[in-house]
Amino acid sequence: MRWIGDGFRSLFVSFFDFRLVAIGRRSAAPIGIWSHWKEVSSYARSGIWIGKRIRSRPGDGELSSKHTDYLQDDRALAKKTTIREIASKARVSMSTVSRVLNGNSFVEESKKQAVKEAVDALNYSPNAVARSLVKGQTYTIGVVSNDLGSPFNGKITQGIAMGLQATKYSPVIVDALWSKEMSTAAVESLVARSVDALIFVGGDIPVEELDQLRKKKPTLVIARELPEWSSDNYFIDNFAGAYSAAQYLIKAGHREIAFVSGIEGRLDSKRRFEGFNQALEEHQITFREELYVSSDFTAPSAVAAAETLLERQSDFSAVFCCNDQTAFGLRKVFSDRGLRVPEEVSIVGFDDDPLSAYMSPPLTTVRQPVKFLGREAAKAVVNLLSGEPVDSQVFKPELIIRESVTKLDTT
Amino acid sequence: MRWIGDGFRSLFVSFFDFRLVAIGRRSAAPIGIWSHWKEVSSYARSGIWIGKRIRSRPGDGELSSKHTDYLQDDRALAKKTTIREIASKARVSMSTVSRVLNGNSFVEESKKQAVKEAVDALNYSPNAVARSLVKGQTYTIGVVSNDLGSPFNGKITQGIAMGLQATKYSPVIVDALWSKEMSTAAVESLVARSVDALIFVGGDIPVEELDQLRKKKPTLVIARELPEWSSDNYFIDNFAGAYSAAQYLIKAGHREIAFVSGIEGRLDSKRRFEGFNQALEEHQITFREELYVSSDFTAPSAVAAAETLLERQSDFSAVFCCNDQTAFGLRKVFSDRGLRVPEEVSIVGFDDDPLSAYMSPPLTTVRQPVKFLGREAAKAVVNLLSGEPVDSQVFKPELIIRESVTKLDTT
DNA sequence: GGGATCTGTGAAAACGTTTTCACAAGCACC
DNA sequence: GGTGCTTGTGAAAACGTTTTCACAGATCCC
Numbered sequence: 001m002r003w004i005g006d007g008f009r010s011l012f013v014s015f016f017d018f019r020l021v022a023i024g025r026r027s028a029a030p031i032g033i034w035s036h037w038k039e040v041s042s043y044a045r046s047g048i049w050i051g052k053r054i055r056s057r058p059g060d061g062e063l064s065s066k067h068t069d070y071l072q073d074d075r076a077l078a079k080k081t082t083i084r085e086i087a088s089k090a091r092v093s094m095s096t097v098s099r100v101l102n103g104n105s106f107v108e109e110s111k112k113q114a115v116k117e118a119v120d121a122l123n124y125s126p127n128a129v130a131r132s133l134v135k136g137q138t139y140t141i142g143v144v145s146n147d148l149g150s151p152f153n154g155k156i157t158q159g160i161a162m163g164l165q166a167t168k169y170s171p172v173i174v175d176a177l178w179s180k181e182m183s184t185a186a187v188e189s190l191v192a193r194s195v196d197a198l199i200f201v202g203g204d205i206p207v208e209e210l211d212q213l214r215k216k217k218p219t220l221v222i223a224r225e226l227p228e229w230s231s232d233n234y235f236i237d238n239f240a241g242a243y244s245a246a247q248y249l250i251k252a253g254h255r256e257i258a259f260v261s262g263i264e265g266r267l268d269s270k271r272r273f274e275g276f277n278q279a280l281e282e283h284q285i286t287f288r289e290e291l292y293v294s295s296d297f298t299a300p301s302a303v304a305a306a307e308t309l310l311e312r313q314s315d316f317s318a319v320f321c322c323n324d325q326t327a328f329g330l331r332k333v334f335s336d337r338g339l340r341v342p343e344e345v346s347i348v349g350f351d352d353d354p355l356s357a358y359m360s361p362p363l364t365t366v367r368q369p370v371k372f373l374g375r376e377a378a379k380a381v382v383n384l385l386s387g388e389p390v391d392s393q394v395f396k397p398e399l400i401i402r403e404s405v406t407k408l409d410t411t
Numbered sequence: 412m413r414w415i416g417d418g419f420r421s422l423f424v425s426f427f428d429f430r431l432v433a434i435g436r437r438s439a440a441p442i443g444i445w446s447h448w449k450e451v452s453s454y455a456r457s458g459i460w461i462g463k464r465i466r467s468r469p470g471d472g473e474l475s476s477k478h479t480d481y482l483q484d485d486r487a488l489a490k491k492t493t494i495r496e497i498a499s500k501a502r503v504s505m506s507t508v509s510r511v512l513n514g515n516s517f518v519e520e521s522k523k524q525a526v527k528e529a530v531d532a533l534n535y536s537p538n539a540v541a542r543s544l545v546k547g548q549t550y551t552i553g554v555v556s557n558d559l560g561s562p563f564n565g566k567i568t569q570g571i572a573m574g575l576q577a578t579k580y581s582p583v584i585v586d587a588l589w590s591k592e593m594s595t596a597a598v599e600s601l602v603a604r605s606v607d608a609l610i611f612v613g614g615d616i617p618v619e620e621l622d623q624l625r626k627k628k629p630t631l632v633i634a635r636e637l638p639e640w641s642s643d644n645y646f647i648d649n650f651a652g653a654y655s656a657a658q659y660l661i662k663a664g665h666r667e668i669a670f671v672s673g674i675e676g677r678l679d680s681k682r683r684f685e686g687f688n689q690a691l692e693e694h695q696i697t698f699r700e701e702l703y704v705s706s707d708f709t710a711p712s713a714v715a716a717a718e719t720l721l722e723r724q725s726d727f728s729a730v731f732c733c734n735d736q737t738a739f740g741l742r743k744v745f746s747d748r749g750l751r752v753p754e755e756v757s758i759v760g761f762d763d764d765p766l767s768a769y770m771s772p773p774l775t776t777v778r779q780p781v782k783f784l785g786r787e788a789a790k791a792v793v794n795l796l797s798g799e800p801v802d803s804q805v806f807k808p809e810l811i812i813r814e815s816v817t818k819l820d821t822t
Numbered sequence: 823g824g825g826a827t828c829t830g831t832g833a834a835a836a837c838g839t840t841t842t843c844a845c846a847a848g849c850a851c852c
Numbered sequence: 853g854g855t856g857c858t859t860g861t862g863a864a865a866a867c868g869t870t871t872t873c874a875c876a877g878a879t880c881c882c
Contacts, residue, residue, distance in 0.1 A: 082839085098840055098841085099840095107861085129543045129544045129838080130837070130839035130840085131840075132540045134839050134840045135839085147569070150562075154561070157559055158559045170585065170604070177569075185576075192539045299765065328766050329769055332771065355736065355739050357710070357743075358710050360743065360771055371560075494868065505833090505868090506834095506870080506871080510870095540869090544869070546869085827878100831876095835871085837868105841865085842863105847860090849857085850857085
C-alpha cells in the first residue's frame with residue numbers, strides 16, 4: 001500500500017491483487033509547481049505505482065529532474081526492438097520485413113539479406129503476442145491434467161511436451177487436481193488465453209461440457225475412454241490390460257482371485273473389472289463378491305482395503321490390484337501379517353510404476369504406454385489443427401511379468 | 412498437400428510444418444469467370460488453404476455461391492464478441508466498458524449496470540491476447556522443469572500451479588528433460604511468448620545465462636542452490652537433510668556407513684555428501700573411500716552401485732542413499748543376495764517418495780517439502796512481479812523415521 | 823459568484839505484428 | 853507493340869484491447 005505523494009487524486013494501491021482503487025479527495029498541496037490528474041491504472045513498476053497521465057498545466061514549467069526520475073517508467077527503457085526499426089535499418093517497408101521473416105512470399109535476394117543483417121545486428125525477435133493478435137492463433141495448446149505429481153499423469157504430460165518439441169506449438173499445462181471448480185477455472189483461463197487447441201488428460205469433466213468446448217476449439221481427450229466420441233479420443237485399453245493380467249493369473253493356476261478396485265464410478269476402474277471378469281468367465285470361474293474390495297488408487301487406501309479383505313477370511317491365492325500403488329499398499333499389509341508374497345499370495349498390479357520393478361518381489365504388472373500416448377496425442381493435435389480429422393485410437397497395454405505371481409500346483 | 416484449383420499462382424502446401432511455398436507459374440485456366448491473385452499466406456482452415464486476397468476483375472461479375480462456399484473461412488463465422496459490441500449494446504463508449512471491466516475508475520452506476528448486462532447477454536469475455544499486447548504483460552509465468560515425470564519435479568510443478576491458482580497468473584510449463592538444447596529452446600520460446608517471469612526448477616543452466624535472463628525478466632531459481640545469487644533463489648537444505656540422516660544412523664550405533672551418491676558434479680549431490688561427512692566428523696568417524704559408490708539418482712544405476720559395493724567386501728552396517736529410488740535399487744540387490752534389511756544392513760533414503768512408506772521395510776528417509784516449496788515459489792514470483800524483492804530462502808527437510816534402520820548394540 | 827479543482831466520459835492513439843490493397847515494372851505471347 | 857498476366861513492394865488497415873487526452877458539467881471555497 002503506497003501513496004504517491006499528496007495533493008491530487010490519490011491512489012490506494014493494493015498489492016495483493018494488483019487492483020488499484022481511486023480514492024477521490026480534495027487536493028491539499030500539489031507537489032512542486034504543477035498539478036496532476038492521474039488516470040487510475042494498474043501499472044506496477046519497480047515497486048512504485050506510476051501514473052501514465054501526468055499533465056502539467058500551461059505555464060507551469062517543466063518537471064524537475066527529481067520528479068521525472070520518480071515518474072520514470074524504467075521497464076520502458078528496456079524496450080524491445082520492433083519490426084519498424086528493422087525496416088528502417090534495412091531500408092525496406094515493414095511488410096517486406098514480415099515477408100522475409102515468415103518466408104512466405106518472394107522477396108528480392110538483396111533485400112532479404114539486408115533484412116537478415118538488420119535482424120542480427122539489432123538482435124530482433126518478433127513479438128509473439130502481436131503476431132497472435134493479428135493471426136488469431138497463439139501457437140499454444142492447453143493441456144488440462146489432473147494430479148501432475150503422479151507418475152502416470154506426469155509422464156503423459158511429459159510425452160505431450162516431448163511430442164510438441166519439434167513443432168511450433170508449446171503446451172500450456174494446468175493442473176485441475178481433480179477438482180470441479182479448478183478444472184472449469186483452468187479451462188476458462190485457457191480459452192481466455194486463446195489456446196489453439198485443448199488436450200484433456202483423464203479427468204471427469206462431463207461429456208456435455210466437452211462437447212461444448214469441442215464446438216469452439218479442436219479438442220482431444222486422452223487417457224480417458226469417451227464412448228460418446230468416435231473421434232478425438234485416445235485411450236488405453238483397460239479391459240485388455242486387466243484381461244491379460246487375469247488370464248495370466250488363471251494360467252498360473254489361480255482360481256480364487258481377489259480384486260481391489262480403483263475409484264468406483266470411473267470408467268477406467270470399471271473396464272479393468274470387466275476385463276478381469278471376462279477372463280474369469282471364460283475359464284468358468286465364478287467371482288465371489290466377498291473377494292471384491294473397494295479402493296481409490298492410493299497406497300493408504302489400499303492398506304485399508306487389504307485389511308478388509310483379510311478380515312473377511314475368505315480364501316484367495318492371488319490379488320488383482322487396479323494400480324501399482326494399490327499393490328504396494330497390499331504388499332505392506334501382507335508383510336506385516338507375515339503373509340509371504342508370492343508363496344502364499346500372488347499380486348498383480350497395473351501401470352508399471354518406475355519403482356514396481358524394485359518392489360520385493362518385483363511386481364508383475366500391466367504397463368501402460370503413457371509416454372507414447374502423450375507423444376501420439378501431440379501429433380494428433382497438430383493434425384487436428386491442420387484440419388485433418390483424428391480417429392479415436394485405443395492403445396494396447398503390455399503385461400510385464402516379474403516375480404510377484406507364483407505358479408500353483410493344480411492337482 | 413493440396414492444390415487450390417488451377418489457373419493462378421498455385422500453392423504448394425506442406426502439412427508438416429505449415430509452411431506455404433509459392434510456386435509461381437503461368438496461369439492456365441482460371442476457375443470460373445474471374446482471376447485471382449493470392450498472397451501466399453499461412454492460413455489453414457478446416458483442411459483447406461484459403462486465400463485471403465481474391466480479387467475479381469472489374470466487370471467479371473460476382474462470385475457464384477458455389478465458389479464463395481469454397482472460399483469461405485468457416486472459423487471466422489465463430490467470431491467472438493468484442494468490446495465494441497458491448498459498447499454499442501450498452502450505449503457507452505469502449506473506454507467505459509473497459510473501465511467497468513477492470514474496475515479501476517469511477518463509472519456511473521447506471522452505466523456500470525448496462526455494461527454488465529450487455530456482457531452477460533452477449534456472453535463476452537475479453538481477449539487476453541489483445542490485452543497483453545497493450546499492457547505489455549501476459550499474466551503468464553514460464554516454468555522450466557526437468558523431467559516432469561519424476562515425482563520430485565512433478566510435485567514441485569504442481570505446487571507452483573496450486574500457488575498460482577488464486578492469482579491472475581497462469582504457469583506455462585515446459586520440460587527441458589535435462590537437455591541443454593531443449594532447455595535453451597524452451598527458454599527462448601517462453602521469452603518470445605513474453606511471459607512475465609521465469610521460474611527454473613532445478614536444472615543445470617550455467618549461472619551466467621541465468622544472470623543474463625534475470626536482467627530481462629524477473630527470474631526465480633528453485634530446487635537448486637545458486638551460491639552466486641543472494642536473492643531470488645529458493646532451495647532445500649541438502650546439507651542439513653543429509654546431516655540429520657547421518658546423525659540418526661550414528662546415534663543408532665552405526666560406524667561403517669556406505670554412501671551412494673547422486674549425479675556427480677551436481678551441487679545437491681555434493682551438499683548431501685558434505686552433510687553426511689560433517690556428521691561423521693563430529694563423531695570422529697573417518698569415512699573410508701571404499702564405502703563411497705557413485706550412482707545417478709535412478710534405481711537401475713543403484714543396482715549397479717550396490718553390486719560394486721558388495722564386491723569390494725568392505726564391512727558396513729548401513730547405507731546412506733542420495734535418494735529413495737537409489738534405496739529401492741539397493742534394497743532389491745540386498746534381497747536377491749539374502750542380506751536382510753534392516754537386520755544386517757540399514758538403509759536411509761532421501762526425498763520421501765510416495766512409495767517409500769510401502770517399501771519393505773518402510774524406508775527411513777529425508778522428506779523434502781516439495782509442494783510447499785512450489786507454493787512458496789508461486790508467492791515469491793507474484794511478489795517479484797509487484798516489485799518486491801525476494802530474498803533467497805533455504806527450506807528445511809525433515810527426517811522421516813520408519814523401519815529401515817536398526818539400532819546396533821555397541822558394546 | 824467566480825475561479826479553481828474534481829469527476830465522468832467519449833474519441834482517438836497506441837501496442838507490434840500480418841495481411842490487404844494498389845501500383846509499377848517486367849515478361850510472354852500473338 | 854500492345855494486351856494481359858506475373859512479380860515485388862510499400863502504404864495502410866486490421867486484430868481487440870487499454871490508456872491518453874480533451875472536455876463539459878459539478879463542486880468547493882473564499
